[in-house]
Amino acid sequence: xxxxxxxxxxxxxxxxxxxxxxxxxxxxxxxxxxxxxxxxxxxxxxxxxxxxxxxxxxxxxxxxxxxxxxxxxxxxxxxxxxxxxxxxxxxx
Numbered sequence: 340x341x342x343x344x345x346x347x348x349x350x351x352x353x354x355x356x357x358x359x360x361x362x363x364x365x366x367x368x369x370x371x372x373x374x375x376x377x378x379x380x381x382x383x384x385x386x387x388x389x390x391x392x393x394x395x396x397x398x399x400x401x402x403x404x405x406x407x408x409x410x411x412x413x414x415x416x417x418x419x420x421x422x423x424x425x426x427x428x429x430x431x
Contacts, residue, residue: 358429372431376424379431387412387419 361368382393390398390411401411412418424431 367428369426369428372429373424373426376426376431380422380424383422384419387422 358368361371386393387410390413392398398411403409403414404411
């Protein structure tokens with residue numbers, strides 16, 4: 340199984356600049372970073388539930404899911420359960 344993650348660096352650079360400016364004005368961004376982290380966790384859990392990529396593309400069913408039933412990447416649930424975040428003053 341393979342996965343494709345596409346990151347547009349121009350968007351990250353622009354967002355980083357805006358967050359740095361906000362950080363300079365407000366100091367500790369930990370509450371904002373915690374909310375961003377929680378949103379990322381939530382959407383990741385939803386993607387496990389719906390078996391879809393961030394862009395909505397359905398996951399290719401795994402051999403185990405095809406042969407035994409169940410969901411791809413969700414045999415024991417440990418992978419989904421391991422998704423978490425840690426918020427810092429200027430990062431998540």
